[in-house]
Each structure stands twice: as structure tokens, then as C-alpha cells.
Amino acid sequence: MENKLTIYNTLSRKKELFEPINPPFVGLYVCGPTVYGDAHLGHARPAITFDLLFRYLKFMGYRVRYVRNITDVGHLVNDADEGEDKIAKKAKLEQLEPMEVVQFYSNRYHKNMEQLNTLPPSIEPHASGHIIEQQELIKQIIENGFAYESEGNIYFDVERYNQKYHYGKLSGRKIDELFANTRELSGQQEKRNPFDFALWKKASPEHIMRWPSPWGVGFPGWHLECSCMSQKYLGETFDIHGGGLDLQFPHHECEIAQNVAAQGHEAVKYWMHNNMVTINGQKMGKSLGNFITLDQLFTGNNNVLEQAYSAMTVRFFILQAHYRSPLDFSNEALKAAEKGYERMMAAVSQLNRLKASNENTVDIATLQTNCFEAMNDDLNTPILIAHLFEGVRIINSIAAGSEKINAENLEMLKNLFHSFVFDILGLKGEEDSSASNQALGKVIDAMMNVRKTARANKDWATSDSIRDELKNAGIQIKDTKDGYEWSLE
């Protein structure tokens, strides 16, 4: 198949024809989660967007190496260079080892990603497993004169870098503006300039995630891991780097600066950014506390939700918006996605029952061209889905007898639906798990009501046995200020 895929490159702010550096191989790196909490609806977006790209590139015949990292060290509260490590903070709160927190939430993340039918990446490197490589990169940057040591910390010298290269080329930020905006906010005396960012931080005595280094005991800066692990697994230059728009600045800007400072040229050919899932117009985020976890969506177990939504409904919800448009959460939009998904799947099973006739009144070749054109236009899934619904209309008309299809076209239509619905959009049929979860929720409510009455009557035996039986059934109950929440273990 002729390659006509265009993708919007944040670096050039244009759609560009996708031409891999070393075909048929394609290297794709995507920033993964900082694993200190359950995945929320926002996390589904980069996961599904880049899963779509991974699937489409493979469909086109490329051999894709997809690397998505796990951030398990160095990401400090508020994304700044000060404050606690997000993982260590959670570990302290829960009285766990930091790596216990990492393992626990990584496992849960993987389970959610599987439910969403995203393919696992080819490599999933952890930041904490690449400390030596990160130190090597720092040494190179120091050697080239773009970083300095200050009281056991190593900072990237943004001004010095900007004299030779261009800091801000990805985000379009101007260094003078950065200077004006950050000067007053910063109380970090050891930096030459407030916008300099940490490559290595000295660990204070209470900081538990720490490693020896030539500059003393400490830990790497957050931006370093992606610069380092992307090149380790994909080479000195590679094709695509993706992530959420919230990472464009400072995370990706700093990644570019680090790579260029170390090797004199950029590493990435195409930068791609998915827009945000918002709630009431604001980014949904772990640290903002305004998130709905994927488990809550799948079970309906959050006050904001009017019902449970299946994983495929969530996937369809994400795909029916273009990845570069913002997408606001609402029950109405999710219910519409549920209807759309069901209508699509009903047509797929109808398609399997269609019989070919000698006559033909439908144009499948044009439909096929339209579908490819939509995907090739920067993964325009809303347009693709609109074309597929034109296909649904054709299927239903053939079933009703108002249109006819011959054997050749029927074969083409089946291939088309199979390729786009299952292989590329990554949808799949599912048992009605949302309905069964809703039924389960009602049963739990009923048992909890009995427990409440038992407790009011000081009937502790009944109350305890209900708690134990729920636990035995693998259902965890957590008391909240509005009542309780349940989850499956």
C-alpha cells in the first residue's frame, strides 16, 4: 500500500508526510504514567491515541518498536525542582516501600490498559532501572559545557544552551518571557537562572529514593529519563516521540535540550501531542484531584457517574474525537459513545449474516478510499468513524433489501470492517460487563443497607459477617464521607 500517512509535527506546527528514518523499521517513544495512583480517564487518551498509531503503522507493514516508560523516580510534586518525589510521598502515606507502590500501580495500570484493548508496548523501561545511563548523559552534558554543579546538584544551563542552540523551539516559549515569569517565583539560590532545570538533585537526609553518583548521593531530574531511555532503545535519532500536550513544556522542551546538549543534534523527527481530557473545562489530573479512575468508569462507582461505562465505550469515546482536540467528560457524551459503539458492533454481526447477490448497487471501493484518507490525514478518527457509519447504513440497507451487494464487494466490505474496526481502531466485542457491574453494585448496596441496619441494632455478628463475605467474594469496601466506595480486588 502506498504510504500517504501525514502526521502533525508539533515541532514544525504542520502536517508532514510520515517518512521513517530507516524503513521498514519505526521507532516510537511515548511518555508513560508516574505510577503513584490509579489510571484515570485522562491516561486512557495517550494510551489509546498511540495504540491507534502503533496499530496503523503495523497495519501499513512497518516493523514498529514501541517504547513506553514507567516513571518511578524523580517526578517531584508540582513538576518543579523542589518538593517531595510523588512516589515516595505516596509510599510514606501508605507505609510501603516506594517500589511496592510502583509495582502495585503498574499492575493495575496494565490491567486497565488490557481492558481498553491497547497492545502492550515492545519495551517498558523504568527510570529507576536506568540510573547509570542517566548519569552518563549528565557527564556528557557537563563535558560539553551545558550544565554546572552547585551544592551537590547538577543544573542544566539554559542561557548558555540558548546562546548556541534554541531553547523553546518546541513550545514556542521565549527565553526572555521565561526569565520574567520565573524570576520571582523561585527561591532556589543554587541555580544561576530560575529557569535552569535539575539533571541531578542532592538527596536530603529524609529523601528515601537515592543513588550514589560522582556528585554525591541523589536522584535524577524527571526530564532526564525520557531523553535517555528513548535513545537507549531506539537509537541516536528515531522517528516519533509522543505524549500529552501538558508535557510539551517543560518536559519535552527539556528533553530536546538535553539530547542536543549531549550530542549536538536532535533525537526526534516527529513530535506528536494528544490534547487533554477535561472535566468542567479543566485538565483531569491526579494531582488536581478532579479525576475519574478507569475502574470507577467501568463499575459506575463514582458520584459523578450516572451509570457504568464499558471499556469499549470508553475507547470509542476517546476515538470519536480527534486526538488534537480537547475532550470534555460528560455522561451525555459517554452515553452517546455507548450507543455509537453498540450500533457499530450490531452492524458487524449483521455483516456476517449478509448474503451476496448477482446484482450490486453499492460503492465499497469509494468507502474504502475514504476510510484510508481519513486515517492518513493525521489519524482523523472522527471522520473515519463517520465513514464507517456510512458503511453501517449500507449494511443495514442490504439487510433490509433496499440495496444489493455482489460477492466481490461483500468480501471487500467484510475486510474493510475487519481491518478498521478491529485491527486499527482496536475495538472488540464484549460481554455486557457494564450491565453486570451495575447489577453487582445494586447487590452490594442491598448488603450494605442490611449491614447499616445491623449496626444500628448493635448486631455486630451480622455486620461483621457481611463485611467478611464481601471480602471473601473479592470486594473491597472503603468508607468515605458520603458513604462508601467498592472495588474489585
Ligand SMILES: Nc1ncnc2c1ncn2[C@@H]1O[C@H](COP(=O)(O)OP(=O)(O)OP(=O)(O)O)[C@@H](O)[C@H]1O
Ligand atoms: N487529562 C489528561 N488528558 C490527556 N492526557 C493526559 C491527561 N492526564 C495525563 N495525561 C497524559 O498521561 C501520561 C501520564 O501522565 P501522568 O502520570 O503525569 O498523569 P497526571 O494525572 O497528569 O499526573 P499528575 O497530576 O501527577 O501530573 C502523560 O502522557 C500525560 O500527558
Ligand SMILES: [Zn+2]
Ligand atoms: Zn517523558
